Amino acid sequence: MAYQTVNPANNKLIKEYKPHTDADVEAALKTADALYHSEWAKGAIEQRLPVLHKLADLIDSRSEELAKIASQEMGKLIEQSRGEVKLCAQIARYYADNAKQFLAPVKYKSELGDAWVEHHPIGVVMAVEPWNFPFYQLMRVLAPNLAAGNPVVAKHASIVPHCAEAFAHLVREAGAPDGAWTNLFISSDQVAKIIADPRVQGAALTGSEKAGSVVAAQAAKHIKKSTLELGGNDVFIVLDDADLKKAVKIGVNARLNNAGQVCTAAKRFIVHEKVADQFLTAFTEAFREVKIGDPLDEKTTLGPLSSKDALETLTKQVNEAVKNGAKVHFGGKPVEREGNFFEPTILTHISRENPAYFEEFFGPVAQFYVVKSDDEAVSLANDSNYGLGGAVFSQDIDRAKKMASRIETGMVYINWLTDTAAELPFGGVKRSGYGRELSDLGIKEFVNQKLVVVRR
Numbered sequence: 001m002a003y004q005t006v007n008p009a010n011n012k013l014i015k016e017y018k019p020h021t022d023a024d025v026e027a028a029l030k031t032a033d034a035l036y037h038s039e040w041a042k043g044a045i046e047q048r049l050p051v052l053h054k055l056a057d058l059i060d061s062r063s064e065e066l067a068k069i070a071s072q073e074m075g076k077l078i079e080q081s082r083g084e085v086k087l088c089a090q091i092a093r094y095y096a097d098n099a100k101q102f103l104a105p106v107k108y109k110s111e112l113g114d115a116w117v118e119h120h121p122i123g124v125v126m127a128v129e130p131w132n133f134p135f136y137q138l139m140r141v142l143a144p145n146l147a148a149g150n151p152v153v154a155k156h157a158s159i160v161p162h163c164a165e166a167f168a169h170l171v172r173e174a175g176a177p178d179g180a181w182t183n184l185f186i187s188s189d190q191v192a193k194i195i196a197d198p199r200v201q202g203a204a205l206t207g208s209e210k211a212g213s214v215v216a217a218q219a220a221k222h223i224k225k226s227t228l229e230l231g232g233n234d235v236f237i238v239l240d241d242a243d244l245k246k247a248v249k250i251g252v253n254a255r256l257n258n259a260g261q262v263c264t265a266a267k268r269f270i271v272h273e274k275v276a277d278q279f280l281t282a283f284t285e286a287f288r289e290v291k292i293g294d295p296l297d298e299k300t301t302l303g304p305l306s307s308k309d310a311l312e313t314l315t316k317q318v319n320e321a322v323k324n325g326a327k328v329h330f331g332g333k334p335v336e337r338e339g340n341f342f343e344p345t346i347l348t349h350i351s352r353e354n355p356a357y358f359e360e361f362f363g364p365v366a367q368f369y370v371v372k373s374d375d376e377a378v379s380l381a382n383d384s385n386y387g388l389g390g391a392v393f394s395q396d397i398d399r400a401k402k403m404a405s406r407i408e409t410g411m412v413y414i415n416w417l418t419d420t421a422a423e424l425p426f427g428g429v430k431r432s433g434y435g436r437e438l439s440d441l442g443i444k445e446f447v448n449q450k451l452v453v454v455r456r
């Protein structure tokens, strides 16, 4: 797939990027591996952390420029791109401030003697990342691995090459040595060869199940660890005692953020029958008020999907859902204008036999379900191949906490949407993947937790 910047608001080609050759890949691996074997990677963590502080400052100083690059390349609303860029600086600062403590030796009580676990880098990590948070996805891998001493070679999505290049330049400008982070415009085959290379010790992928399955299998074949952040079909459960006004406001945001192209977006709205009509009426009204337009226009509240392919996929999915009995309560089709715009859409009457029931809609399409009880809400929520995030709205926190513990996902938010923050672990179960990014958990995914024992 060619690495191109195409503006999704009008599908105009802005720039083509030259792919990297096998020779480029070899040079990148040689440099990254040499760095791994250097004092910089294996030595004291203190020498690496200033790069993250500097990177955070650089990002803050360039936030408007970076936000515009993202919005123009994948269609995110400019205000949301600013938020993503700000979050990247926060993640860099978080690991700059906390990595030393996270990777400090941990003592174990043992009859065998004085025992402790040290944390060492394992080598070059291959990162394969998606377009939907074009800077955040890269920072989620860079910050913990740079702190730990793992060089990273990165393959970004082919529709966001400008973001990929801008990020790599920032890391170098922040003082990271050659090889700490290398962006490669490469093919899937070249990714496979890199994963197979003995100098590479791990693979981190965020993206679809399909890509995740391929990359994880390649890593497993060569006995290398992988982490997978894949799709989701997250629930947004509204119980009969929920603050409805708040649930509607947050629910609309949770579905339409980033034009719905968020793995942890609220996708299945499960509402108690006692409040279902009220919720649906207000939710629909809010969808009606959406302002579709250019993501660089501050007044726009719903931008385009990231690409023509994404629009075609979503349109096919909605049509298929209707063919199998779903009702279009609102929206339901592409917007008649240039660019990849889809109407904010609500589908109801989705039976379990409808393929849509198990599908993730990666766009502004809400599935609406009505339940009679908490048990029915939980069983519907868990009747999914995915297990990423989820939200429960109730004014009875104990009731919501009980439900949160029963939902089979990696994350559940109560009275808020599934969000992300540097200090909170992010990840899922089932076909949403495995492993965690961010927080103290994320930095330990690709380190050698090495036991040392001194026999007394």
Ligand SMILES: NC(=O)C1=CN([C@@H]2O[C@H](COP(=O)(O)OP(=O)(O)OC[C@H]3O[C@@H](n4cnc5c(N)ncnc54)[C@H](OP(=O)(O)O)[C@@H]3O)[C@@H](O)[C@H]2O)C=CC1
Pocket (backbone or CB within 6 Å): 001, 128, 129, 130, 131, 132, 155, 156, 157, 158, 159, 187, 188, 189, 191, 192, 206, 207, 208, 209, 210, 211, 212, 214, 215, 229, 230, 231, 232, 262, 263, 360, 362
């Ligand atoms: N859990 C999470 O945080 C996220 C999950 N997703 C999920 O991903 C899907 C849509 O995002 P999308 O970006 O299209 O996902 P894709 O899986 O198509 O792409 C993700 C990355 O994987 C690369 N890739 C795809 N196939 C292969 C392969 N065989 N070998 C190596 N690399 C490969 C892509 O490269 P290229 O662009 O060149 O195809 C891209 O860099 C949805 O299911 C969504 O839920 C998306 C974002 C975040």
Ligand SMILES: CCCCCC(=O)O
Pocket (backbone or CB within 6 Å): 132, 133, 137, 206, 261, 262, 263, 264, 418, 419, 420
């Ligand atoms: C704001 C939440 C970030 C979601 C991560 C993703 O979709 O890749």
